[in-house]
Amino acid sequence: MTFDILHRVGIDTxxxxxxxxxxxxxxNRGWWDSRARGDGHKGGVLTFFEHDFQVTDAVPGELVxxxxxxxxxxxxxxxxxxQLAHKKDQTxxxxxxxxxxEPVEFMHHCSTKWATFLLSxxxxxxxxxxxxxxxxxxxxxxx
Amino acid sequence: MTFDILHRVGIDTxxxxxxxxxxxxxxNRGWWDSRARGDGHKGGVLTFFEHDFQVTDAVPGELVxxxxxxxxxxxxxxxxxxQLAHKKDQTxxxxxxxxxxEPVEFMHHCSTKWATFLLSxxxxxxxxxxxxxxxxxxxxxxx
Numbered sequence: 355m356t357f358d359i360l361h362r363v364g365i366d367t368x369x370x371x372x373x374x375x376x377x378x379x380x381x382n383r384g385w386w387d388s389r390a391r392g393d394g395h396k397g398g399v400l401t402f403f404e405h406d407f408q409v410t411d412a413v414p415g416e417l418v419x420x421x422x423x424x425x426x427x428x429x430x431x432x433x434x435x436x437q438l439a440h441k442k443d444q445t446x447x448x449x450x451x452x453x454x455x456e457p458v459e460f461m462h463h464c465s466t467k468w469a470t471f472l473l474s475x476x477x478x479x480x481x482x483x484x485x486x487x488x489x490x491x492x493x494x495x496x497x
Numbered sequence: 498m499t500f501d502i503l504h505r506v507g508i509d510t511x512x513x514x515x516x517x518x519x520x521x522x523x524x525n526r527g528w529w530d531s532r533a534r535g536d537g538h539k540g541g542v543l544t545f546f547e548h549d550f551q552v553t554d555a556v557p558g559e560l561v562x563x564x565x566x567x568x569x570x571x572x573x574x575x576x577x578x579x580q581l582a583h584k585k586d587q588t589x590x591x592x593x594x595x596x597x598x599e600p601v602e603f604m605h606h607c608s609t610k611w612a613t614f615l616l617s618x619x620x621x622x623x624x625x626x627x628x629x630x631x632x633x634x635x636x637x638x639x640x
Contacts, residue, residue, distance in 0.1 A: 365637075450605075469613065
């Protein structure tokens with residue numbers, strides 16, 4: 355049995371704009387980690403916070419999927435999926451960070467951080483300005 | 498098998514202040530639902546968003562636990578736990594909304610909303626002003 359972090363945001367933009375943001379280095383630098391490196395297209399590897407993510411799937415207008423192939427023991431092997439759907443005049447991003455081995459305190463922390471970063475993705479696409487790290491929304495004193 | 502929403506925030510205040518906020522009507526009105534009604538002490542029933550929550554446990558300095566006893570089919574019977582711990586010069590709130598029957602899209606939505614409300618709790622205690630509903634942080638267009 356494993357454990358998943360789930361989130362959803364609705365963004366006032368097209369599915370294509372969300373897809374482009376999630377599959378390009380520049381796009382991902384705008385909402386998650388401004389120091390990201392690598393290649394966001396299918397088969398590429400993106401590095402965020404010294405963790406490597408292989409882009410294992412990317413279907414225009416539908417979904418983007420990453421697998422953590424280097425990083426902390428808690429993250430290694432976990433998979434992150436962004437499912438996209440346009441409805442109610444916006445693009446909904448159904449987010450899942452799947453495969454945590456235990457619901458450790460760090461998982462609680464990461465769940466809250468993911469919410470702030472997904473709201474950063476929403477802000478980036480709606481206003482042109484996200485809040486990627488460093489400079490992201492703090493969820494504790496000192497972080 | 499059931500599914501849980503997890504979060505964690507660290508707040509620049511004492512454990513006692515967090516506990517007081519979570520066990521009083523006025524406190525809970527300041528971060529979650531400004532229209533809340535009821536009694537936040539152990540054994541009491543709080544009403545938020547037309548859902549009733551029995552305060553099934555409340556241990557000063559340690560934890561507060563609610564059970565949803567009236568509400569939407571997805572929420573009914575679920576349990577919400579706030580575990581409190583003072584460390585690293587702040588009070589950490591380890592949050593769990595446990596017992597979802599299925600990881601439905603509404604669960605994804607609620608997970609993101611919980612993050613914004615827990616950051617509202619943090620803001621309330623650190624600045625004196627939270628963002629309870631109505632007027633909370635929107636996570637989609639129209640909500």
